[in-house]
Amino acid sequence: MNGMLHYEFMRIALVMAVLIGLTAPAVGTFLVQRRLSLLGDGIGHIALTGIGLGLLTSTSPVLGALVVSVLGAVAIEVVRARSRSGADVALALLFYGGLAGGVILTSAGGGSGASLQSYLFGSITSVTTTDLYVVAGLAATVLAIIALFGRELFLLCQDEEVARAAGLPVRFLSVLIAATAAVTIVIAMRAIGLLLVSALMIVPVAAAQQLTRGFRGTMLAAMAIGVLSAVAGLAGSFQYDLPPGPSIVLLALAVFVVAVAGGTPVRRRRARADTAGEDLSPASGPGVETRVDAEAEVLGG
Amino acid sequence: MKDAPPFAMTSGLVRRDGRDILTGVDLRVEAGEVLAVLGPNGAGKSTLVKALLGLVPLAGGRTEIYGAPPARFRGWRRIGYVPQRLPMGGGVPVTVREVVASGRVARTSRWRPAVLGDRAADRAAVDRALATVGLTDRARDSAHLLSGGQQQRVLIARALAGEPDVFVMDEPTAGVDARNQAALATALRGLAGKTVVLVAHELGPLEPLITRTIELERGRVVDGTAARGAVTG
Numbered sequence A: 001m002n003g004m005l006h007y008e009f010m011r012i013a014l015v016m017a018v019l020i021g022l023t024a025p026a027v028g029t030f031l032v033q034r035r036l037s038l039l040g041d042g043i044g045h046i047a048l049t050g051i052g053l054g055l056l057t058s059t060s061p062v063l064g065a066l067v068v069s070v071l072g073a074v075a076i077e078v079v080r081a082r083s084r085s086g087a088d089v090a091l092a093l094l095f096y097g098g099l100a101g102g103v104i105l106t107s108a109g110g111g112s113g114a115s116l117q118s119y120l121f122g123s124i125t126s127v128t129t130t131d132l133y134v135v136a137g138l139a140a141t142v143l144a145i146i147a148l149f150g151r152e153l154f155l156l157c158q159d160e161e162v163a164r165a166a167g168l169p170v171r172f173l174s175v176l177i178a179a180t181a182a183v184t185i186v187i188a189m190r191a192i193g194l195l196l197v198s199a200l201m202i203v204p205v206a207a208a209q210q211l212t213r214g215f216r217g218t219m220l221a222a223m224a225i226g227v228l229s230a231v232a233g234l235a236g237s238f239q240y241d242l243p244p245g246p247s248i249v250l251l252a253l254a255v256f257v258v259a260v261a262g263g264t265p266v267r268r269r270r271a272r273a274d275t276a277g278e279d280l281s282p283a284s285g286p287g288v289e290t291r292v293d294a295e296a297e298v299l300g301g
Numbered sequence B: 001m002k003d004a005p006p007f008a009m010t011s012g013l014v015r016r017d018g019r020d021i022l023t024g025v026d027l028r029v030e031a032g033e034v035l036a037v038l039g040p041n042g043a044g045k046s047t048l049v050k051a052l053l054g055l056v057p058l059a060g061g062r063t064e065i066y067g068a069p070p071a072r073f074r075g076w077r078r079i080g081y082v083p084q085r086l087p088m089g090g091g092v093p094v095t096v097r098e099v100v101a102s103g104r105v106a107r108t109s110r111w112r113p114a115v116l117g118d119r120a121a122d123r124a125a126v127d128r129a130l131a132t133v134g135l136t137d138r139a140r141d142s143a144h145l146l147s148g149g150q151q152q153r154v155l156i157a158r159a160l161a162g163e164p165d166v167f168v169m170d171e172p173t174a175g176v177d178a179r180n181q182a183a184l185a186t187a188l189r190g191l192a193g194k195t196v197v198l199v200a201h202e203l204g205p206l207e208p209l210i211t212r213t214i215e216l217e218r219g220r221v222v223d224g225t226a227a228r229g230a231v232t233g
Helices: A010-035 A039-056 A061-082 A088-108 A111-120 A127-157 A160-165 A170-192 A195-208 A213-242 A244-277 A283-298 B044-050 B096-107 B117-131 B148-161 B176-188 B205-210
Strands: B006-017 B021-031 B034-038 B058-063 B078-084 B166-169 B197-201 B212-217 B220-226
Touching: A010 A039, A010 A170, A010 A195, A010 B176, A039 A088, A039 A111, A039 A170, A039 A195, A039 B166, A061 A088, A061 A127, A061 A170, A088 A111, A111 B148, A127 A160, A127 A170, A127 B096, A160 A170, A160 B078, A160 B205, A170 A195, A170 A244, A195 A213, A195 A244, A195 B148, A195 B197, A213 A244, B006 B044, B021 B044, B044 B058, B044 B197, B078 B148, B096 B117, B117 B148, B117 B166, B148 B166, B148 B205
Parallel strands: B034 B197, B034 B212, B078 B166, B166 B197
Antiparallel strands: B006 B021, B006 B058, B212 B220
């Protein structure tokens, strides 16, 4: 463990891992509640076109990814708002277009398969101090947005109609959450890679919600799980010479499995306590149904 | 300055997939009224209250909230909307208190960050709302693990927490057992002087609180009567 701190790139990568572990699950909690778990995946695909543009024009691939993925996120929200039925297919078109465009642009720019690979699956040996500053700035932006708009975003993800009837700017907030997800993708792409980035937004949340009772609790637990898997996964990948992105994601999945196993008795006990408190209720039919539903959904998520 | 009425709809027409859900509905809700919207399933009751709030667009006619069309209405803090149920969403747990506290959002100015809000007033309002619906001791529990009737009370508490002038409730009594219906009626009795529009199948214990009912059938108002001993205006 101490050995890896002798390498500068590992010190940078570890700080990055902490930032990624904090931001990705924080944004992910809102995405999961909004049933947009795969949004991050789609944005990751679109970001690849940005990388290709950056390589082709010999500017910064990170900047290209940032601009294109934020634009892509806005486009996704516009499509979602415009049409209910066609949205699904429109999103798929956008995702595949992004992926194919990225590969074509990269090869047109003379980029090798290796450089593309490093963005698809992450490569920490190539990160620089400048990268770290960029990532730190973006992570601060994401956390600030969540701190400032957390309450509004919470209501939006909870019930969009209630949010509208509360006078919230629903369209703006929808774009804001999608754009924030896009920024998070760019933060995490160097270390984890575009194809797996979304996992760190979703898996820690799925693990946390097995154990928690509230939204805030879920978010904080997910952030803790995120940091833990990012740092431990990175250290493990250094130790055993494994690729960092997949190591981090597999660790997060392992935490999820443990949480499901450990969470089941917790939920049983809680459900029993609820039933006990409701013995007075003459007709507990609907209540029981709701409870079973909720449990099934939690397990499913 | 005399206030415009909370809701005024003239010839309201809502169409979905080429089918008329509401046809030519005229409805004016005065301040202080407790209006029950009755009717069979599929009569357009929920659509009507959503159209009043601008959540469902009108294909014809017009509707106003306090004199402004929904798109230009800015006084949303005066409105408390209680939806039919608590959506499960992606299954992220949420505590009763978190749901109720989100009812305060309309009271904070759009661009003022939440961290600078008046936290003491928020907390006090949330505490009051929880006490009114009798769920103070469940505040830290996961809302989705409560019974249907208790969830309904959570949603009402969320509206109460916003301290609005008008409550719009979509089937607050659907699937709610007798004990929870009584708790609901008690909570509503505490709203004296507020305007209430509620959708219901049958009134049950809420009946004494209602000042006027309208009945919908296939998207039309077929019957409108003032309830016994009603106070209007």
